[in-house]
Amino acid sequence: MKRWTLEEIGKLAGVSRSTVSRVINNHPNIRPNVRERVQQVIAETGYQPNSAARSLVSNRSRIIGLFMPSVLRSAFTDPYYPQIIQAISHACNQNDYIVSLFLSQTVEEESKMIQRIVGSGVIDGLIITAEHTDTSFIPTLQAYDIPFVQIGRPHDTTKDDISYIDVDNYAGAHYATSHLIQQGHRRIAQIATIYNTAGVDRDRGYRQALVERGIAVDEELIEVGDFSETSGYEAMQRLLLKKPTAVFVQSDSMAIGALRALHEVNIQVPQDVAIVGFDDLPSASQLSPSLTTIRQPIYRTGTLAVETLIDILNTSKEPVRRIVLPVELVIRSSSMAN
Amino acid sequence: MKRWTLEEIGKLAGVSRSTVSRVINNHPNIRPNVRERVQQVIAETGYQPNSAARSLVSNRSRIIGLFMPSVLRSAFTDPYYPQIIQAISHACNQNDYIVSLFLSQTVEEESKMIQRIVGSGVIDGLIITAEHTDTSFIPTLQAYDIPFVQIGRPHDTTKDDISYIDVDNYAGAHYATSHLIQQGHRRIAQIATIYNTAGVDRDRGYRQALVERGIAVDEELIEVGDFSETSGYEAMQRLLLKKPTAVFVQSDSMAIGALRALHEVNIQVPQDVAIVGFDDLPSASQLSPSLTTIRQPIYRTGTLAVETLIDILNTSKEPVRRIVLPVELVIRSSSMAN
DNA sequence: CTGAAAGCGCTAACAC
């Protein structure tokens, strides 16, 4: 299959290369019959513009990068990632963009990657997942004027020049904890995380909900995990010594681990210990017992990240976009005493 | 941060643009002190070649595509995908390639995508996961001379012009089934899949193992799933009516569903029914009971796919590469009667 | 060993 050029298509259609270019780019002032003739030839030949040539002259590649910094090999298997990747990929297609994937496992790899991405002009913009608190590469992006949007609230809220899409982690944790209080629980433990702002916000929501109902926060009842199932399992084992009657777990994958820990020592959920998770992963409804959790709109988050970035690309970087999506308490068996 | 051009770097270093280009591309015949002076300027300025210009003149983008056709929204959450994606991403980085992601959900989307990919020359080559049996896009790739390697054996084995990386699905299923026979089982059911060649090969291995030990294959004992946990759950429920004493499940995610189905009706594993899975997902060892399974080298598969593709890119398409990686039986609790 | 110059395929300013 031959690769055609504008010049050749022009010759076949009996017009100049510019006219063909205009037809392709939908310029208004083309005589209808010329336009039609050209389109005919394009259809027959299957001509498609060379993207390198286009990028070179327009300074736009129509490629956006999805940058996921320091994703641990194990944590990446959390179903959150496939979902967000799928959403982003799909939204890019819809908008005729291509998405390139950048996964780094160490901080050094990360900065090398950023250099490569930023300097060569391969990508028009970047979507960044706010995986951890080290965001030392952000100044580089800003220095090079690479538009980007972050998924998840930025760590440093004093600088408010970063566009982001977040879900309402604070409210979610507050719903979850309040729900447990309403069920009559007082010794409500938490399996927390400390790696990103989602964890920070969920922790705040948990604490605030307790305080509002006059329950003192007991630091003994807070254990830390890293979003992996194993870490949830281990955190639950530690918590068992403290005899909580309920646990708010900051992610469903850790909640699955926690359930396993309880199951192994024959503690009944929800009768002996109630559990609420966070994410509403596909499997949450299929666990036994089915998992009460906070549903966050993962797919929508990915879609919005793409649309926001493209909007920034097409207009300007101002104003900064900040979007916080609502979450929802989904009550299932793991928290219902009756 | 300014974006420099070759010309400017040349001026700063007191040489021509060609010399700078030669330094960057490691051409041999450059006087050492000139080379050094140029490298100095490059380091100081942080110069990086514009990739669009490079692609235009060299016909190479250093981008490879990862094409996953018709991935169901749910099936994509199988931890297999994150693992293979991570491996491919990492291997690309190592080789200074960028990976772009193409996920299609329908066949129409798929062919649109392929058109876009091949025609515009954005990518140098493609890695394709052999998700389903419809590979109608392959002729297009061949017509456009896009190098590609497939992950998983191609469906049509009569045409042997496709390079691929596969794991030994036949042997794996044979190991699994033989192991169950060795444990004394005779009524060995299978939860199979029918969507790709992996399923076909695993089915063959299962059947062959039975036949070799003089056990007739009972079609009643074979149920079909689609790799999802839910489908494994449902298939197991159907199988229960046939009272098997052991089940070979073609994927760990389906095995997890099967275990759940057994657990719900209080059937003990492995005492009442033994289970063997396939994949050795990270969670396989952490189930209760821990899952006997076939370990396949997912990460290695991804790495090899990238390396093979790059090799093809750098040399020629001949000879066709066919790699089949060995698998391994990992015996855990779910199959051990004693 | 290095520089000058052509040209990759496209867009857009400028003529007509």
Next chain:
DNA sequence: GTGTTAGCGCTTTCAG
């Protein structure tokens, strides 16, 4: 409305 032309930043002959 349409053609002509310059030029995006790079690699690569071809001279010297």
